[in-house]
Amino acid sequence: MTREEVIALVQDSDLNETVKTTLIKRVTEEGLTQDVLDTLKEALQMEIDKGFDALGIDISDTPEYKEKEATMVKEVDSAKADFDTAMVDIDQQTKTLQQQTSKALDELEAEMIKDQIE
Amino acid sequence: MGLFKRFARGESNEAPKPEKDAEDLVSDEIMEVMEPTHAERGREYFDKVMGGAKELWSKMTDKLSSVTGGAKERLFSILGFAVKDLKDTRKDAKAIYNYATESGREAVDIGKMSLVATKEAIKNTKDRAIEIGYTGAALVFMGTEAGYRMAVDLKNKGIELGTDAAKKTADAAISLRDMGVDATEVVKRFGADKLEKANNAAKRLKESGTNLAVDGIVFALESLVKAEEMGIDAKKWLEGKGREYLNKGVEIYGRAEKGTKELYRKGIEAKNKFWDRATAAKDRFVNWVNKEKLRMAREAQMEGKIEFLTEQVSRLTALVEARNRLDSVEPETNLISMFDEEEFSGAAAQEALA
Numbered sequence: 001m002t003r004e005e006v007i008a009l010v011q012d013s014d015l016n017e018t019v020k021t022t023l024i025k026r027v028t029e030e031g032l033t034q035d036v037l038d039t040l041k042e043a044l045q046m047e048i049d050k051g052f053d054a055l056g057i058d059i060s061d062t063p064e065y066k067e068k069e070a071t072m073v074k075e076v077d078s079a080k081a082d083f084d085t086a087m088v089d090i091d092q093q094t095k096t097l098q099q100q101t102s103k104a105l106d107e108l109e110a111e112m113i114k115d116q117i118e
Numbered sequence: 119m120g121l122f123k124r125f126a127r128g129e130s131n132e133a134p135k136p137e138k139d140a141e142d143l144v145s146d147e148i149m150e151v152m153e154p155t156h157a158e159r160g161r162e163y164f165d166k167v168m169g170g171a172k173e174l175w176s177k178m179t180d181k182l183s184s185v186t187g188g189a190k191e192r193l194f195s196i197l198g199f200a201v202k203d204l205k206d207t208r209k210d211a212k213a214i215y216n217y218a219t220e221s222g223r224e225a226v227d228i229g230k231m232s233l234v235a236t237k238e239a240i241k242n243t244k245d246r247a248i249e250i251g252y253t254g255a256a257l258v259f260m261g262t263e264a265g266y267r268m269a270v271d272l273k274n275k276g277i278e279l280g281t282d283a284a285k286k287t288a289d290a291a292i293s294l295r296d297m298g299v300d301a302t303e304v305v306k307r308f309g310a311d312k313l314e315k316a317n318n319a320a321k322r323l324k325e326s327g328t329n330l331a332v333d334g335i336v337f338a339l340e341s342l343v344k345a346e347e348m349g350i351d352a353k354k355w356l357e358g359k360g361r362e363y364l365n366k367g368v369e370i371y372g373r374a375e376k377g378t379k380e381l382y383r384k385g386i387e388a389k390n391k392f393w394d395r396a397t398a399a400k401d402r403f404v405n406w407v408n409k410e411k412l413r414m415a416r417e418a419q420m421e422g423k424i425e426f427l428t429e430q431v432s433r434l435t436a437l438v439e440a441r442n443r444l445d446s447v448e449p450e451t452n453l454i455s456m457f458d459e460e461e462f463s464g465a466a467a468q469e470a471l472a
Binding site: 006013014033037038041042044045048049052053058059060064078080082083084086091097100101104108109 | 384
């Protein structure tokens, strides 16, 4: 979908006018970034949830719902755990880089002091 | 708990009246309404995980910036460009802080724009440059990311593109680029108003036999501009031991910068991977829930017991379809991230934009 198509989708949707204006402004100014797309989906989903709530449709007590929800939580948690591991690794490498840089700076400073003495 | 709470056996079959009676509904079913719904709890869980990841990433980028930021400040101090008395040191630190804050804000603002939006903004800058009368290399420059950044930065500082000051700044940026210095990086680090000073510093370095096409060279330019602002004769300083020290400083800074960029790239990769996996898992679940709920609503509709459902179901069907269509939208690449991560030069930017 192009930006124009997404704007038309928002325009034609059943969202309220204020929400539509805000969303269209973001699409126009920022384009279809991941963040903008997530916001669009969330706005529609909130409207959907409200609609189903108004109809009184609730499936949260069904075993299938619980199973699907548990799968989703497991997948998100697993993705987060991998992300955390990657961040720990990057943190370690950042510390090493910082130590190497400090050492090189110490050496340069020592060299300059030595030059001044000589 | 029934699947159709409000229409469960023994309850009213009338449609809930929205808006006006909403308050009554709350008071009648206060306990039920006060309890967060499953959707709300799901949202809370997801927001918490995503928020945690965002916070972690933000801490990581702070740490990464502190590697180069710390190295730069210490190098300034070692090379003698840290100001002598406390008053000046404070002033200097404040200037660095202000600059970092300004550049950060600028980067965030531009960074929020997508590839298409940024391309358009660059095109608009170029169109404006044509109107004003920019020609030749200056006009070509205005059609690059560096030109766009320069125009934005100058405007923020109250300098219009049509003024002589802006034209001189564009010339300085072109001259820098011709000497092999990434003009985008200079605008980002120095601010557009210092491009001329950076250009003079680059000329001096070149005259002293320094290769400008190396990692960390912008640090050297920054050092010289800083030295001159402090009243140090940069030319004389370079003729002495200064050049040797500066070259070593550039090497150290270049290594720190290169290492930081690589770690940043790795971090971005991990962050994007996490984001994709988490949102895909959420989308799969949400889509299933929507589909299931729609199926049940349609069943109730077909039984014909509740007439008003027809309108509600078609409304919800349209909303669900709209949301599903968004799942297939490929996010646009962020132009600025692409520049930052792949170290695009002005010329490469032009190629990418062509």
